[in-house]
Amino acid sequence: MRKAFEIAKKDLKIEFRSKGTINFMILFSLIVSFMFSIAIPKNVVNDVALPLLLLVFIFVGVLGYSRAFLKEAEMETLDGLKVSPISPSTILVGKIIYNCILIILIEITILPIFFALFNLKINFILLFASITIGNLAFVTVISSLSVLVIKSRARELLMPIIAFPISFPVISSMIVVMNSLTFGQLNLDPLIFISLYSAMMLTVSILVFDYLFVE
Amino acid sequence: MKALEFVNIKKKFGNNIVLDNVTFEIEKKEFVGMIGNNAAGKTTIAKIASGLLKPNDGEVLVFNRKPYKDFKVKKKIGFASHNTMLYPELTVYENLRFYGSLYDVQGVDEKIEDLLKLFNLNDVKNKQVKDLSRGFKQRVAIARALMNDPKLLILDEVTTGLDVKIRQRFLNYLFELKNTKAILFITHYDSEIKNCDRIIEVKGGKVFEKSI
Numbered sequence: 001m002r003k004a005f006e007i008a009k010k011d012l013k014i015e016f017r018s019k020g021t022i023n024f025m026i027l028f029s030l031i032v033s034f035m036f037s038i039a040i041p042k043n044v045v046n047d048v049a050l051p052l053l054l055l056v057f058i059f060v061g062v063l064g065y066s067r068a069f070l071k072e073a074e075m076e077t078l079d080g081l082k083v084s085p086i087s088p089s090t091i092l093v094g095k096i097i098y099n100c101i102l103i104i105l106i107e108i109t110i111l112p113i114f115f116a117l118f119n120l121k122i123n124f125i126l127l128f129a130s131i132t133i134g135n136l137a138f139v140t141v142i143s144s145l146s147v148l149v150i151k152s153r154a155r156e157l158l159m160p161i162i163a164f165p166i167s168f169p170v171i172s173s174m175i176v177v178m179n180s181l182t183f184g185q186l187n188l189d190p191l192i193f194i195s196l197y198s199a200m201m202l203t204v205s206i207l208v209f210d211y212l213f214v215e
Numbered sequence: 216m217k218a219l220e221f222v223n224i225k226k227k228f229g230n231n232i233v234l235d236n237v238t239f240e241i242e243k244k245e246f247v248g249m250i251g252n253n254a255a256g257k258t259t260i261a262k263i264a265s266g267l268l269k270p271n272d273g274e275v276l277v278f279n280r281k282p283y284k285d286f287k288v289k290k291k292i293g294f295a296s297h298n299t300m301l302y303p304e305l306t307v308y309e310n311l312r313f314y315g316s317l318y319d320v321q322g323v324d325e326k327i328e329d330l331l332k333l334f335n336l337n338d339v340k341n342k343q344v345k346d347l348s349r350g351f352k353q354r355v356a357i358a359r360a361l362m363n364d365p366k367l368l369i370l371d372e373v374t375t376g377l378d379v380k381i382r383q384r385f386l387n388y389l390f391e392l393k394n395t396k397a398i399l400f401i402t403h404y405d406s407e408i409k410n411c412d413r414i415i416e417v418k419g420g421k422v423f424e425k426s427i
Binding site: 003006010013014017018075076077079080081082083084085086087088214 | 265266267268269283284286287288289290292294298300301302303304305309313314316317318319343359
């Protein structure tokens with residue numbers, strides 16, 4: 001686990017120096033949020049705002065999370081990790097930790113702006129907690145799948161095609177959570193389901209990752 | 216126990232057979248030079264030995280363990296190639312520190328200082344790797360491979376990009392390491408391997424012993 005944190009720490013250091021992914025993810029989230037806030041009629045804003053927020057994070061996640069592995073492949077540093085005495089699953093966990101920190105930073109930046117744009121009157125803490133659980137599940141799925149698309153030339157196109165069907169249970173459950181939050185309640189059942197689904201995905205990924213990683 | 220054993224190794228990429236029944240071994244404290252033309256299969260041999268690639272057929276063993284399967288044996292391997300495997304945004308020190316932490320190197324700061332001194336890297340220690348010339352990057356890459364004091368050192372065309380002075384200094388250091396660890400030194404230049412214990416030539420995916 002210590003080595004997974006070393007990998008995440010290294011990735012964060014690189015990201016804060018290059019700002020290649022985080023800036024792009026924040027900018028993309030802002031543009032989409034602004035577009036939604038202009039395009040959605042005022043009378044339906046309250047009904048659709050939270051599912052739209054979910055959509056923003058799904059878009060940004062599909063484009064951004066896989067960068068953790070793709071960047072290593074592009075810089076040819078993945079070989080450096082592969083020749084090191086660490087299990088492939090340690091690398092995966094390191095990338096998941098890095099992506100989790102990244103998405104929490106993006107949530108902290110985007111959520112207040114989204115609240116202001118849509119003039120939402122929802123419990124911020126509950127929304128933050130719910131969206132974080134959903135995003136963490138999404139991070140687990142996409143980080144695990146990234147290694148499958150590394151070798152593909154059309155990896156940016158391939159990622160959503162693979163990721164959406166596998167993360168569909170998370171997306172549909174999150175929509176239920178968002179709808180319940182719209183009416184001022186918190187439906188815990190789908191959040192429990194999402195947490196269990198994430199745990200299951202993480203376990204499966206760790207079990208098969210060793211096979212996927214060796215060429 | 217041998218440091219490295221290749222037994223009837225076959226590797227193909229698609230329909231292209233890169234290694235065809237390659238068999239050779241390296242003893243624990245043997246210095247083996249490997250030469251061959253471009254696309255002969257030298258880099259594939261280095262990658263299989265370091266655990267980066269899995270052979271399609273045959274058996275590869277490093278200290279009796281399969282390097283592509285048993286990640287713990289990689290602690291005994293040092294691997295450097297023309298791909299430096301360094302993070303451009305990290306400094307020289309940070310790169311070495313990071314890899315040192317993955318290998319659980321004891322006294323990592325002292326080890327880094329020694330290597331910086333050996334490869335004359337002290338002046339660029341706090342520079343980001345992206346700001347370094349090819350020669351400097353190559354020096355850091357070799358230092359990275361030596362961080363864990365490996366029992367098996369695999370060097371694949373590492374002298375590419377080094378200036379004459381540093382290249383000679385590195386070769387001298389390498390020959391000082393002779394009889395302390397197993398070394399597989401892959402190069403294009405006969406002059407670099409004249410002091411090896413043994414020379415293996417790779418031709419068309421097959422290996423041949425070559426007289427010194």
